Amino acid sequence: xxxMNRKSTGPHRSTKQRAAxxxxxxxxxxxxxxxxxxxxxKAEGQRxxxxxxxxxxxxxxxxxxxxxxxxxxxxxxxxxxxxxxHHHHLVCTECGNSVEVGSxxxxxxxxxxxxxxxxxxxxxxAEVFGICSGCSK
Amino acid sequence: xxxMNRKSTGPHRSTKQRAAxxxxxxxxxxxxxxxxxxxxxKAEGQRxxxxxxxxxxxxxxxxxxxxxxxxxxxxxxxxxxxxxxHHHHLVCTECGNSVEVGSxxxxxxxxxxxxxxxxxxxxxxAEVFGICSGCSK
DNA sequence: ACGGATTTGACAATCGTTTTCAATAAGTCC
DNA sequence: GGACTTATTGAAAACGATTGTCAAATCCGT
Numbered sequence: 525x526x527x528m529n530r531k532s533t534g535p536h537r538s539t540k541q542r543a544a545x546x547x548x549x550x551x552x553x554x555x556x557x558x559x560x561x562x563x564x565x566k567a568e569g570q571r572x573x574x575x576x577x578x579x580x581x582x583x584x585x586x587x588x589x590x591x592x593x594x595x596x597x598x599x600x601x602x603x604x605x606x607x608x609x610h611h612h613h614l615v616c617t618e619c620g621n622s623v624e625v626g627s628x629x630x631x632x633x634x635x636x637x638x639x640x641x642x643x644x645x646x647x648x649x650a651e652v653f654g655i656c657s658g659c660s661k
Numbered sequence: 662x663x664x665m666n667r668k669s670t671g672p673h674r675s676t677k678q679r680a681a682x683x684x685x686x687x688x689x690x691x692x693x694x695x696x697x698x699x700x701x702x703k704a705e706g707q708r709x710x711x712x713x714x715x716x717x718x719x720x721x722x723x724x725x726x727x728x729x730x731x732x733x734x735x736x737x738x739x740x741x742x743x744x745x746x747h748h749h750h751l752v753c754t755e756c757g758n759s760v761e762v763g764s765x766x767x768x769x770x771x772x773x774x775x776x777x778x779x780x781x782x783x784x785x786x787a788e789v790f791g792i793c794s795g796c797s798k
Numbered sequence: 799a800c801g802g803a804t805t806t807g808a809c810a811a812t813c814g815t816t817t818t819c820a821a822t823a824a825g826t827c828c
Numbered sequence: 829g830g831a832c833t834t835a836t837t838g839a840a841a842a843c844g845a846t847t848g849t850c851a852a853a854t855c856c857g858t
Contacts, residue, residue, distance in 0.1 A: 541807095571807095576806055
């Protein structure tokens with residue numbers, strides 16, 4: 525396997541916009557869409573073009589620095605996670621906060637199911653949605 | 662099973678287009694996007710407007726008669742499943758064929774993870790994507 | 799600071815999906 | 829069957845998220 529798409533493939537130059545976007549994602553502590561992030565940046569006085577936000581999120585995603593999920597409406601949402609390891613999420617449907625959960629159990633389930641039906645496993649999704657303790661009061 | 666347990670019993674008139682769409686989905690035996698279905702219908706000589714395909718898939722989905730997933734690109738794909746019971750899927754990313762897989766394992770994992778972090782579980786997703794034996798040749 | 803490659807950002811373009819609305823066709827009543 | 833009411837259809841326009849374009853701005857090694 526070549527490693528052309530590995531994490532090493534990433535931005536070459538550091539710009540204020542890129543830093544601002546990363547910071548905003550970190551500060552968010554949850555999943556955010558490109559537009560939400562753009563709004564938050566604008567709100568705090570940063571002027572970053574929407575196109576730039578999209579491009580950088582894309583770059584961060586393919587560099588494996590952020591996780592991407594799709595809302596049920598098909599919108600892409602991004603999150604800066606604490607680990608680069610493969611993991612899943614427990615997401616609060618009220619406030620968007622989320623917990624990273626590792627899961628050997630899911631990995632082996634996915635592989636087992638695929639193999640059992642003659643599929644070559646490529647990927648899998650597994651996220652739990654619920655209401656966190658803070659929001660359920 | 663009768664059809665008295667449909668959801669919101671709205672006006673329902675049977676049309677050729679609706680029947681054609683349902684049939685095409687059944688014949689597909691896997692996940693299809695609205696456009697793919699539209700193409701397949703056109704290919705077999707049926708003339709059904711793309712708008713109508715979208716509308717009917719939407720209606721079927723909210724009636725719980727078909728399952729909806731999102732591809733990693735955010736496109737909605739629909740499948741007529743054999744069971745109304747809760748289940749997950751093993752989907753071929755090449756041809757869309759899929760297998761319905763029930764999984765106590767996933768259910769208990771979801772509940773356990775939620776509880777462990779003080780969340781009230783609401784829902785969860787868990788699908789495996791891969792390449793089926795037919796497509797991997 | 800210079801100069802060339804990278805990145806930005808306003809705008810246009812694209813793609814999937816929804817809305818609009820006039821025309822069509824189902825179901826009903828006679 | 830024929831008239832009538834109204835859900836449904838479909839072509840085109842509208843829409844929202846995302847990507848492509850390209851000149852101008854910016855970064856960085858020299």
